[in-house]
Amino acid sequence: MTENQPIKQDELPETEKPHSAGEKHEERGESIMCTSVKFSNQDMNLLVCELSLVIEELNGLEKEKTSKSKGLNFRWCEIITAQNSSEKDTQNQMLTLHYMEKQKNKSLRVKSVTLKVTGDNFDSILSSIQDQCQKVPNRPKKLFVLINPIGGNRKGVEIYEKKIAPIFALANCETTVKISERAKHALEIGETQDFTGYDGIICVSGDGLYQELLEGYLKQLQKAHGVDINDPKAKIVKPNIPFCLIPAGSSNGTVRYTNDGVIDLETSALRVLRGEIHSLNIVTVHEPGKIIGVCGLAFGIGLITDLLKHSDERRWMKKARYVYSIAAVLLKRRRMYDAQVDYILDEDESEGAHSAQDGAVQPRKEWTEFNPDGKRYACTAFLVSRMVNLGNKTIVDPYSNSGALILDTGCSNFGFFKYTRTMLGQSPAGEIANLHIKDKAVGLRIKILRDEAVSSEKDKTVGLKEEDAKQADEEETGNRGDSEGVSELDNVAKTEKSESSKSVETVEPGEGGGEVEQIEEDSKTDPAKGSGGKSEAGKKRNRKAEAAAARDSELEHYIYLDGEIKRVDGLEFECRLHSSFVPMFGCVASELVDAKSE
Numbered sequence: 211m212t213e214n215q216p217i218k219q220d221e222l223p224e225t226e227k228p229h230s231a232g233e234k235h236e237e238r239g240e241s242i243m244c245t246s247v248k249f250s251n252q253d254m255n256l257l258v259c260e261l262s263l264v265i266e267e268l269n270g271l272e273k274e275k276t277s278k279s280k281g282l283n284f285r286w287c288e289i290i291t292a293q294n295s296s297e298k299d300t301q302n303q304m305l306t307l308h309y310m311e312k313q314k315n316k317s318l319r320v321k322s323v324t325l326k327v328t329g330d331n332f333d334s335i336l337s338s339i340q341d342q343c344q345k346v347p348n349r350p351k352k353l354f355v356l357i358n359p360i361g362g363n364r365k366g367v368e369i370y371e372k373k374i375a376p377i378f379a380l381a382n383c384e385t386t387v388k389i390s391e392r393a394k395h396a397l398e399i400g401e402t403q404d405f406t407g408y409d410g411i412i413c414v415s416g417d418g419l420y421q422e423l424l425e426g427y428l429k430q431l432q433k434a435h436g437v438d439i440n441d442p443k444a445k446i447v448k449p450n451i452p453f454c455l456i457p458a459g460s461s462n463g464t465v466r467y468t469n470d471g472v473i474d475l476e477t478s479a480l481r482v483l484r485g486e487i488h489s490l491n492i493v494t495v496h497e498p499g500k501i502i503g504v505c506g507l508a509f510g511i512g513l514i515t516d517l518l519k520h521s522d523e524r525r526w527m528k529k530a531r532y533v534y535s536i537a538a539v540l541l542k543r544r545r546m547y548d549a550q551v552d553y554i555l556d557e558d559e560s561e562g563a564h565s566a567q568d569g570a571v572q573p574r575k576e577w578t579e580f581n582p583d584g585k586r587y588a589c590t591a592f593l594v595s596r597m598v599n600l601g602n603k604t605i606v607d608p609y610s611n612s613g614a615l616i617l618d619t620g621c622s623n624f625g626f627f628k629y630t631r632t633m634l635g636q637s638p639a640g641e642i643a644n645l646h647i648k649d650k651a652v653g654l655r656i657k658i659l660r661d662e663a664v665s666s667e668k669d670k671t672v673g674l675k676e677e678d679a680k681q682a683d684e685e686e687t688g689n690r691g692d693s694e695g696v697s698e699l700d701n702v703a704k705t706e707k708s709e710s711s712k713s714v715e716t717v718e719p720g721e722g723g724g725e726v727e728q729i730e731e732d733s734k735t736d737p738a739k740g741s742g743g744k745s746e747a748g749k750k751r752n753r754k755a756e757a758a759a760a761r762d763s764e765l766e767h768y769i770y771l772d773g774e775i776k777r778v779d780g781l782e783f784e785c786r787l788h789s790s791f792v793p794m795f796g797c798v799a800s801e802l803v804d805a806k807s808e
């Protein structure tokens with residue numbers, strides 16, 4: 211495979227196990243060469259065929275008609291290579307076949323079998339097998355490898371050297387290996403590296419490094435083709451070198467979705483050799499006039515960002531920070547924001563609002579405004595893949611031509627948990643009050659509106675630094691001590707329990723809006739609490755209100771991109787989904803294959 215050849219997609223057969231020689235016999239194709247071998251102490255034939263490598267009993271063809279013959283039938287994509295292992299047995303000509311085998315848990319493992327060649331054409335049979343291995347469609351000959359040394363549990367380099375490099379070496383893949391030296395280094399590498407001649411780009415990392423490398427590479431590609439990547443309507447050029455992620459990150463979402471749920475180092479490396487390629491959607495995220503990110507999993511604003519930022523600031527709490535932040539943000543400081551949201555749906559996928567041929571954005575539909583009363587949101591998220599409802603569970607289809615929008619206009623905590631469980635593959639959530647799901651989304655525009663009254667209140671506090679906002683936050687959640695933290699978590703459980711016993715509760719828009727509204731309300735009835743209040747309690751409340759407003763203004767400037775939070779200056783974003791865009795070594799989830807064949 212060379213860089214400019216079209217990638218042969220989805221060409222490979224679905225099964226991944228060598229078959230007994232009698233099964234699927236028709237799939238072996240024409241015989242190219244044959245020799246006699248000893249296998250399991252039996253005299254057998256070794257046949258190099260067009261489609262497969264067959265080890266079968268002598269006269270297997272005739273025998274097969276009457277009884278099931280012993281032996282194996284490997285597709286070429288399953289054979290890694292063949293080696294001369296005669297040095298282990300100088301009296302005989304020994305040939306070792308290295309192949310991949312699918313395990314019960316869907317992972318792939320390297321296996322070997324050694325045969326004594328009793329025929330007199332040892333050298334030619336060996337080179338014939340090696341030739342066939344080189345001809346496997348999409349099996350790379352030259353790979354570019356980028357390792358994140360600090361991703362996940364910081365073992366990227368060790369993982370690559372011990373587990374991955376030997377597999378690529380076995381398959382005679384030439385590799386160029388680089389280690390990212392700092393944050394965003396991958397972006398620079400993507401923009402500047404000459405990828406000519408590479409048949410695959412391998413990221414030994416989590417999702418973050420891969421997204422950075424991809425973004426840089428896309429920028430390089432568009433520049434070379436004179437396409438303005440900053441324009442959300444531009445037909446951006448697709449990469450034609452397939453990617454693969456070796457899961458060395460923390461969450462490894464891309465690997466999960468593209469590898470049938472298997473997050474396993476060896477399996478990912480073997481997927482590269484197997485050469486099965488499917489293309490993933492991406493979403494480009496733009497501010498007016500400029501691209502600000504590329505995502506392969508999800509984009510979000512609001513609750514999802516607030517949660518991540520809250521927990522990021524408490525890294526010292528280790529894993530407990532997630533539970534703590536969920537409790538703190540959901541129960542105490544749920545922020546609502548005003549926004550105008552517009553979207554485009556790909557309602558007729560058969561015709562395709564997006565052309566799968568060139569990845570161009572060709573929406574046939576106009577933007578539709580999503581217009582709930584009051585335009586208030588707790589969260590807006592754009593999932594890059596569709597969630598497919600399989601009845602008893604949901605599954606992410608990363609190869610669908612569209613994504614899903616989640617518009618939370620103030621759903622209850624229980625609704626939020628219920629939907630989160632759905633996204634993790636549990637049973638479909640069904641209707642949830644104030645949670646609006648738009649399936650087959652291909653475009654999203656968000657403009658955060660800053661209400662004049664609130665805005666002027668916030669503007670007064672703009673001078674307050676982020677630290678002041680944090681301090682207010684700490685006053686509310688951080689300084690209450692462990693026992694109170696625990697009791698808050700208890701409350702989560704209680705809330706969940708009580709809410710689960712009734713029908714989904716509707717939260718009025720603004721109810722979760724935090725303390726600002728509450729204080730404004732209080733000030734109407736209690737002058738001491740109002741802005742003119744002179745009492746110490748009143749002043750303290752005012753200070754807290756100002757700090758909370760500053761914090762909310764601050765949070766309005768954070769967006770969520772594939773698990774990372776990013777600070778941006780503007781309040782207006784446009785997201786465009788580019789379907790079937792990034793070629794990725796992987797497979798289709800078995801449940802989706804089953805569902806489609808039903």
Ligand SMILES: Nc1ncnc2c1ncn2[C@@H]1O[C@H](COP(=O)(O)OP(=O)(O)OP(=O)(O)O)[C@@H](O)[C@H]1O
Nearest residue numbers: 361362391392393394415416417418459460461462
């Ligand atoms: N040498 C380095 N020093 C500091 N940061 C780095 C270095 N190399 C890469 N990074 C940064 O590490 C960040 C996270 O990388 P990555 O996604 O690989 O791991 P992760 O966050 O643990 O996994 P996941 O994204 O799956 O949760 C990226 O944003 C990247 O910029």
